[in-house]
Amino acid sequence: MRAYRALLRKDLLLELRGRELVPAMLAFALGALLLVRFGLGGATQAGGTRAATGLLWVVVVFTSMLALVRSFAQEREHGIWDGILSAPIDRAAIWAARSTATLAFLIVTQAIALPLFWLFFLQDGNPPSLGVLVAALLLADLGVAMLGSLLAGLASQVHAREVLLPVLFLPFAVPLVTVAVRVSVGTISPQTGGSATLEGLGFLALYDTIFGLLGWALFEYVVED
Amino acid sequence: MCSAEAVPVVACRQLVRRFGERRALDGVDLDVAAGETLVLTGGNGAGKTTLLRVLATVLRPHGGAVSVAGHDLPRHARAARPSIGYVGHEPLVYPSLTALENLQLYGELHAVQPGRCHEALAMVGLERRGNDRPADLSRGMRQRLALARAWLHRPALLLLDEPTAGLDADGREVLRAMLDQHAGAAVVATHEPDWFAGGRELRLTLGRVAG
Numbered sequence: 001m002r003a004y005r006a007l008l009r010k011d012l013l014l015e016l017r018g019r020e021l022v023p024a025m026l027a028f029a030l031g032a033l034l035l036v037r038f039g040l041g042g043a044t045q046a047g048g049t050r051a052a053t054g055l056l057w058v059v060v061v062f063t064s065m066l067a068l069v070r071s072f073a074q075e076r077e078h079g080i081w082d083g084i085l086s087a088p089i090d091r092a093a094i095w096a097a098r099s100t101a102t103l104a105f106l107i108v109t110q111a112i113a114l115p116l117f118w119l120f121f122l123q124d125g126n127p128p129s130l131g132v133l134v135a136a137l138l139l140a141d142l143g144v145a146m147l148g149s150l151l152a153g154l155a156s157q158v159h160a161r162e163v164l165l166p167v168l169f170l171p172f173a174v175p176l177v178t179v180a181v182r183v184s185v186g187t188i189s190p191q192t193g194g195s196a197t198l199e200g201l202g203f204l205a206l207y208d209t210i211f212g213l214l215g216w217a218l219f220e221y222v223v224e225d
Numbered sequence: 226m227c228s229a230e231a232v233p234v235v236a237c238r239q240l241v242r243r244f245g246e247r248r249a250l251d252g253v254d255l256d257v258a259a260g261e262t263l264v265l266t267g268g269n270g271a272g273k274t275t276l277l278r279v280l281a282t283v284l285r286p287h288g289g290a291v292s293v294a295g296h297d298l299p300r301h302a303r304a305a306r307p308s309i310g311y312v313g314h315e316p317l318v319y320p321s322l323t324a325l326e327n328l329q330l331y332g333e334l335h336a337v338q339p340g341r342c343h344e345a346l347a348m349v350g351l352e353r354r355g356n357d358r359p360a361d362l363s364r365g366m367r368q369r370l371a372l373a374r375a376w377l378h379r380p381a382l383l384l385l386d387e388p389t390a391g392l393d394a395d396g397r398e399v400l401r402a403m404l405d406q407h408a409g410a411a412v413v414a415t416h417e418p419d420w421f422a423g424g425r426e427l428r429l430t431l432g433r434v435a436g
Contacts, residue, residue: 013326080315
């Protein structure tokens with residue numbers, strides 16, 4: 001826990017000082033929402049709240065990619081891996097701290113982007129359940145942060161990492177996003193039962209558990225040269 | 226050489242480390258006893274940095290046997306790490322954190338008392354620069370910070386990769402004082418072996434011990 005706390009504090013402090021990730025993630029999320037809202041305008045409205053809710057998840061995935069591609073960038077660019085890896089700590093603490101920091105960045109970004117999404121796209125028609133949408137977002141963010149930090153650690157050790165990370169991440173993220181979209185869109189439809197929603201949220205929690213365990217167990221090996 | 230009954234701080238037997246097909250270390254044998262300084266020399270690409278990174282548990286050995294502080298690598302690398310202080314080519318510090326914050330981070334990772342960070346800064350003559358970021362320090366000061374980071378937890382084994390690089394006369398005095406205070410073993414890779422005249426020199430050529 002000592003190493004986890006120290007590394008998490010460091011990750012948050014670096015972002016606070018550098019303001020590298022969250023502003024870029026926000027700019028992308030808001031830019032994508034504005035582009036679709038004013039660029040496609042009527043076409044989006046015609047798609048209804050279902051299409052808009054699906055759009056939200058596309059934005060979530062690509063915003064996450066921005067955070068993940070820069071994950072471990074300082075360790076890589078300044079050769080700091082050698083210092084961190086030679087410290088007498090459980091290397092899973094590095095992954096856990098980075099996952100927590102990424103989760104925090106995603107939550108901050110979405111706390112600003114979600115109300116705008118609601119304002120732009122969900123003023124007319126039957127909106128999805130806010131509670132379910134937030135629960136799905138939190139569970140999906142956790143999965144993205146844990147899986148993404150594991151894969152970012154792996155990609156940080158190789159060349160062409162900026163290309164490799166999306167190639168690795170997106171296929172693994174497909175089930176997560178598919179279920180998250182189904183859960184959030186499902187709450188719009190009056191005939192969709194609460195059990196389907198619970199089942200979907202249960203799947204997201206299971207996904208988080210699996211990638212949490214994998215990240216904890218495998219990070220030691222993915223950062224091993 | 227260490228005496229027959231003493232356990233060497235570092236022991237390598239037929240150590241091999243490859244990068245792709247190339248053998249950066251090709252059957253290296255060496256022992257370093259407690260209190261001994263081993264001075265690694267050799268041209269560029271001789272394997273000095275690779276050897277130090279294997280001993281620092283950052284790179285896995287691909288063949289042979291290696292132990293540090295009595296712990297076999299890589300199997301018991303985590304047990305060996307508290308005994309290791311490593312200075313690499315880079316200072317291994319975060320540019321956005323201050324000098325003191327960097328030492329505090331490493332101090333927490335090594336579970337040292339918070340006061341040690343100030344002591345370490347003072348030892349390398351940076352007590353007034355603790356709130357500066359590495360980018361605001363000169364090359365030599367960043368090297369001093371790297372020395373402070375490696376010395377923070379009083380390791381039994383110092384691994385120093387070209388530690389005199391960038392150091393002015395005062396910086397070299399700092400390094401000299403640190404090595405004088407260091408009761409454990411040290412392995413130093415350098416192109417200035419005369420500066421470490423008290424140590425035992427070992428020359429590497431193309432990943433092998435020369436001679």
